[in-house]
Amino acid sequence: MSLVSVRDVHKYFGDLHVLKGIDLDVKAGEVVSIIGRSGSGKSTLLRCMNGLESYDQGAIILDGMEVSTDEFQVRKLSQSVGMVFQSFNLFPHLTVGENIMLAPTLIKKTNKAEAKKLAQEVLEKVGLGDKFGQYPEKLSGGQQQRVAIARSLAMKPKVLLCDEITSALDPELVGDVLKVLEQLAAEGMTLILVTHEMNFARDVGDRVVFMHQGKVHETGDAKTVLADPQTPELRQFIGAVL
């Protein structure tokens, strides 16, 4: 059974038909890269998967729960799905440690000592064990993004959604973030990424979903699809980004 299942999802922004009947299934442990031009609807699709964005038609089921933007449902979903953003969205008034401990203590009622241990654990995992007491502003973009990943991991999600998480980073900082993702993938974490990192999609990803004009235009095994695209649109896209 799939962990995330998207069935014929349509979405409009006013008159603009941004998602035109998306079908997608993601199994536990899979790493799926959603690629495509800007405006193709890939970020919108990702944001629909955890209820940040509503959809007008179709159904999305995540970990057995129907996804909607209803407050209560979103909170329930947040137990199973984490999200990392392009702009990090760390809480600037809290230290790295406090950023990570906030949700476990508030939502899961984890006691302080345990939350602290957990925060230290996930920080070690992303290679920032020594940054617990720092404020986010003191960290580089790549470090901030790894803290954001750690913050999501502290809630022990079954699937992690990553929305262009390396796009705001200086090129030399991208590698560290991707390395963390690679490690998560190796540990069996389900990852759904909107990304422009074709090498990562090919080498670490299991599957590529190419979106074009609000539809899944081409999809399949990452290595096969990227090496031998079947549609002219994907061929053109790969030519443009590589």
Added chain:
Amino acid sequence: MSQFTDWDILRNLLLAARWTILLSLLAFAGGSIVGLLLTFMRISRRKPLIWITRIYIEIFQGTPLLMQLFIAFFGLGLLGIDVSAWTAAALALTLFSSAFLSDIWRGCVESLPKGQWEASRCLGLNYLQTMRYVILPQALRIAIPPTVGFSVQIVKGTALASIIGFVELTKAGTMLNNATFEPFKVFAMVALIYFLLCYPLSRASQYLEEKLNVAGKRA
């Protein structure tokens, strides 16, 4: 007619300035409490509450403070509620300040990036938790300089209370002028005292803005 020395004038003005300060403090405290309530209503997601605060704010921002004072003083009197000049001034200034303060504070809350809300939401925080732990601590920091800045407006606004007969700094100045026929000297002193009250506030506002701006770069 008794003679007033310069010291007499100044001494009486300073005594009256106590009422200006007290009225300012009361208006600021009252305005903050009502303003806070309005701010929460305004940033709630309930349409009726938002509309009520909108209308309230439009009314108090869109009419002269002097009219609000008149209405508080004479209007309530017509309704059979006997109000002193002191009560009317405190009431009108409180309502006036609350409208402006809540508007300033709403702006501070809304100026925070949407990503802060989204990240909180994705972590499973509810509305109140997001407010309490993520939004308000940041908004508070941004809000301090403009709030202190607005307190200058309150201090100056208290001068209008003189018109309904409340003896604060301006009214005392008018009375002393009537007794001494030295308008320039008297009102220069009055102005100086206002300046001495307001200048530190506006400097503090500027200082806090610079200081918190540097700290705000954390975002």
